[in-house]
Amino acid sequence: MAANGAPTKLTQGAPAKGGIGESTLRPDGTLKVTGEFAYSSDMWHEDMLWGQILRSTVAHAEIVSIDTAEALALPGVYAVMTYDDLPTDVRHYGLEIQDTPVLAHGKVRHHGEPVAIVAADHPETARRAAAKIKVEYRELPLVTDEASATAPDAVLVHEHRTDHHIHHVPHPNIVHRQPIVRGDAEAAARRADVIVRGEYTFGMQDQAFLGPESGLAVPEEDGGVHLYIATQWLHSDLRQMAPVLGLPEDKVRMTLSGVGGAFGGREDLSMQIHACLLALRTGKPVKIVYNRFESFFGHVHRHPAKLSYEHGATRDGKLTHVKCRIVLDGGAYASASPAVVGNASSLGVGPYAVDHVDIEAIALYTNNPPCGAMRGFGAVQACFAYEAQMDKVARELGLDPVEFRQRNAMEQGTLMPTGQPVDSPAPVAELLRRVKAMPMPPERQWESSEGADVRQLPGGLSNTTHGEGVVRGVGYAVGIKNVGFSEGFDDYSTARVRLEVAGGEPVATVHTAMAEVGQGGVTVHAQIARTELGVAQVTIHPADTAVGSAGSTSASRQTYVTGGAVKHACELVRERVLEIGRRRFGSYHPAWATAELLLEGGKVVTDGGEVLADLVDVLEGEAVEVEREWRHRPTEPFDPRTGQGNGHVQYSFAAHRAVVEVDTELGLVKVIELACAQDVGKALNPLSVVGQIQGGTTQGLGIAVMEEIVVDPKTAKVRNPSFTDYLIPTILDTPTIPVDVLELADDHAPYGLRGIGEAPTLSSTPAVLAAIRDATGLPLDRTPVRPEHLTGTN
Amino acid sequence: MRVNFTVNGRPQEADDVWEGESLLYVLRERLGLPGSKNACEQGECGSCTVRLDGVPVCSCLVAAGQAEGREVVTVEGLAEYARERAGGTPAQDSGLAPIQQAFLDAGAVQCGFCTPGLLVAADEMLERNPTPSDADIREALSGNLCRCTGYEKIMDAVRLAAARQSEGV
Structure with missing residues (x-):
């Protein structure tokens, strides 16, 4: 059975022209503006049932009993399943540590944990049936912060850990700990003229992708299942799903449907296993679509953090040392916490040259909502704190904050705290110079001939000020993010490229399992194929598990790694085409044997531009197809005691200047402009590059002044799971975002490119905070900033 | 029922x-x-x-x-609606409404999940206010969340559609 609205025709769209370096338009753009693009929540199948998940109403409790009888008796209900109904002994999953129950077993560890699943013939019937399941809980003491997690009598969130991190953590409620020690921070501190300390708090951010978690599982005649799904990594899902379903991986077929954003929130499984379980149980297709309320419980969030920093510097403005301790709240399940710890620690000093560092980062197990991947991944929290520190030290020294940063900026050749040399351009000082050199937005831009336009003032249409009490502030920040999976992970991608003649012209088909989540990977893959194979027509095959893994659409890695795989496969196709050409036509022209040959404009040409043959004639009905895995340079794990090691592949740098206006009487902030300068190595698609930078910048703005998942410390329950209470920036909250793109090639990467998606999310937040501090003179050691922090009324 | x-x-x-x-x-x-x-x-x-x-x-x-x-x-139905509003003449060679074409050309579409709602809202605003200021655009679209773009390309798209509309292209 194939799903109606299956994405083959409805997610790929029409080809567009243009090779690398051009602002080619999205191939899926027309489908997206006409409403025809098939997102995972748009899937439909005849006889389809709707799945619903029952989630825990308490954060930490034993499950005394579950009674499903009333739910099963409801007309229209086809199945109700709990832990006891799972088909195999594999009943847990996880990205790295398999600690997450498919359905709760005897205990729930966080508010909103899945307890039971229902399939019914109408979504409302499924919801009502789920509400009729009676679960009796016996509440347990809560672990909610470092003190309650590591107290001598602390309740253990997971009693029987067997993961490999347990051997080096100081307490079983600590998922992972990574110290990084280089030089002698104690001795260096004695040489410092000024020492500045700070304690910082970073709130819990939600990815808030707009397309809710959703998918359609269709049972197949061979006993397998086909899942149409929105995810960031098909093969990672598959690896976790198949053992729970009791199926070999080749009987779990996965096709990527339209993905409505991701930002890290789709790295972990959500409804994948649940939909497949219900489909296999009922023998009918099952669709699950979370609503927004459930989405807040259905994926991990950005780790909230407590960060303690000590910076020392000499009078001439050189950093002597940095000490820091970063405590990340991982919540109830591990998710990506170990890797987030690796990033927070190894990038904890920021893009600065510091020879003496003493860093420790940990992630806790608590009964708070599970936290994992979100754009910036550990580097975001650290950047907020170290950039606040850099401003403080500059003030102590009486130096301009940009000047102070530039004096300490890392450059190519600088050693990271891990001892790893930065072996490609690191234009940190230059990015700061560029962002500072951008023209400033005009003062009092709300003034017009008809009086104040309140839409341009803090408070906006609430009409709270016409300029009285409004003070402007300016702030700067810069950040460093790693690109690709680090710490020895085998981070490869697979690409299958086929070149053939169709309709009288050469056509290339690129098939990968890359999850297009909006970033524009499909655009770039076609551009690469056009450049490498010299053809106009490129078809992007739907992403599915019929081809090898493309790794995750995360860590700013897809253009680098899957793009690299597409480039490599194209090069191999080109070699074969040229071999065929030499065989067929080599005797007609000596250049076949002697010249450097290229494919351009559908022809084989010499590097001197002489045309040797038309590709249509070379191929003569033959198709050339190559599938290859491609890897970036290997990395190595960080030493568990010293944190030394060549753990990262590449770094990405962005700098921001924020201009804000603050109504100091009401504590309302209007961000006027967020200028960004970023080094992208090589902009494969300049329009998309700027779009990524502006989008990332805006998510950083969100965590600066608006976004926070509020968890009640007494109950560990989420208090604001809706877009009414969890506020993401609207078009009124978002300023103009001028972008200055720098292109300094990284010789290790395809085309010299640099992963770009995450770096702008780092420095945006501290730049806004610095600007608000500049306007108000307040220390502001937590983000997001709320009005009461500015008015002193909290 | x-x-x-x-x-x-x-x-x-x-x-x-x-x-x-x-x-x-x-x-x-x-x-x-x-x-x-x-x-x-x-x-x-x-x-x-x-x-x-x-x-x-x-x-x-x-x-x-x-x-x-x-x-x-x-x-x-947006393209057809725009066509009828324009007196039945096809607005674009592509068959798209001018606002749809402008979203494509300006790079205002990433994941695209907010796009349908934004298109309907922006098209309605341009019908009422063919020469909107930036503040007008922001006010009219403030009920439409986008998580990918940071709105800059959406602003560009609406400005582009307004400019094309006033130039009669």
């Missing part, structure tokens, strides 16, 4: 509608028009924006029964 209304110029009849169903649900699940999106289903994000007798509404907040006898325009 049975609901009769006009969608994108065509009379539609939906049977067996449960009274609690929204207009959005009926469009998406009963009439095969999933272009209007279900991002929050509580009227906060604007992804489900359609025009109801010409007025932009969040279709998730409209009970299906409230649409009885009324005219609905969704993103699927």
Whole structure:
């Protein structure tokens, strides 16, 4: 059975022209503006049932009993399943540590944990049936912060850990700990003229992708299942799903449907296993679509953090040392916490040259909502704190904050705290110079001939000020993010490229399992194929598990790694085409044997531009197809005691200047402009590059002044799971975002490119905070900033 | 219950509608028009924006029964709607409405989930206000959340559509 609205025709769209370096338009753009693009929540199948998940109403409790009888008796209900109904002994999953129950077993560890699943013939019937399941809980003491997690009598969130991190953590409620020690921070501190300390708090951010978690599982005649799904990594899902379903991986077929954003929130499984379980149980297709309320419980969030920093510097403005301790709240399940710890620690000093560092980062197990991947991944929290520190030290020294940063900026050749040399351009000082050199937005831009336009003032249409009490502030920040999976992970991608003649012209088909989540990977893959194979027509095959893994659409890695795989496969196709050409036509022209040959404009040409043959004639009905895995340079794990090691592949740098206006009487902030300068190595698609930078910048703005998942410390329950209470920036909250793109090639990467998606999310937040501090003179050691922090009324 | 209304110029009849169903649900699940999106289903994000007798509404907040006898325009009918407004002349070679073409050309589409609602809202604003200031655009689109773009390219798209409209291209 194939799903109606299956994405083959409805997610790929029409080809567009243009090779690398051009602002080619999205191939899926027309489908997206006409409403025809098939997102995972748009899937439909005849006889389809709707799945619903029952989630825990308490954060930490034993499950005394579950009674499903009333739910099963409801007309229209086809199945109700709990832990006891799972088909195999594999009943847990996880990205790295398999600690997450498919359905709760005897205990729930966080508010909103899945307890039971229902399939019914109408979504409302499924919801009502789920509400009729009676679960009796016996509440347990809560672990909610470092003190309650590591107290001598602390309740253990997971009693029987067997993961490999347990051997080096100081307490079983600590998922992972990574110290990084280089030089002698104690001795260096004695040489410092000024020492500045700070304690910082970073709130819990939600990815808030707009397309809710959703998918359609269709049972197949061979006993397998086909899942149409929105995810960031098909093969990672598959690896976790198949053992729970009791199926070999080749009987779990996965096709990527339209993905409505991701930002890290789709790295972990959500409804994948649940939909497949219900489909296999009922023998009918099952669709699950979370609503927004459930989405807040259905994926991990950005780790909230407590960060303690000590910076020392000499009078001439050189950093002597940095000490820091970063405590990340991982919540109830591990998710990506170990890797987030690796990033927070190894990038904890920021893009600065510091020879003496003493860093420790940990992630806790608590009964708070599970936290994992979100754009910036550990580097975001650290950047907020170290950039606040850099401003403080500059003030102590009486130096301009940009000047102070530039004096300490890392450059190519600088050693990271891990001892790893930065072996490609690191234009940190230059990015700061560029962002500072951008023209400033005009003062009092709300003034017009008809009086104040309140839409341009803090408070906006609430009409709270016409300029009285409004003070402007300016702030700067810069950040460093790693690109690709680090710490020895085998981070490869697979690409299958086929070149053939169709309709009288050469056509290339690129098939990968890359999850297009909006970033524009499909655009770039076609551009690469056009450049490498010299053809106009490129078809992007739907992403599915019929081809090898493309790794995750995360860590700013897809253009680098899957793009690299597409480039490599194209090069191999080109070699074969040229071999065929030499065989067929080599005797007609000596250049076949002697010249450097290229494919351009559908022809084989010499590097001197002489045309040797038309590709249509070379191929003569033959198709050339190559599938290859491609890897970036290997990395190595960080030493568990010293944190030394060549753990990262590449770094990405962005700098921001924020201009804000603050109504100091009401504590309302209007961000006027967020200028960004970023080094992208090589902009494969300049329009998309700027779009990524502006989008990332805006998510950083969100965590600066608006976004926070509020968890009640007494109950560990989420208090604001809706877009009414969890506020993401609207078009009124978002300023103009001028972008200055720098292109300094990284010789290790395809085309010299640099992963770009995450770096702008780092420095945006501290730049806004610095600007608000500049306007108000307040220390502001937590983000997001709320009005009461500015008015002193909290 | 049975609901009769006009969608994108065509009379539609939906049977067996449960009274609690929204207009959005009926469009998406009963009439095969999933272009209007279900991002929050509580009227906060604007992804489900359609025009109801010409007025932009969040279709998730409209009970299906409230649409009885009324005219609905969704993103699927936007190009046709724009064509009729322009006196039947095709607006673009592509067959798209000018606002749709402008979103493509300006790079205003990333994941695209907010796009249908933004298109309907922006098209309605340009109908009312053909020469909007930036502040006008921001005010008109403030009910439509986008998580990917940072809105800059959306601003560019609406400015582009307005400019093309005033130049008659």
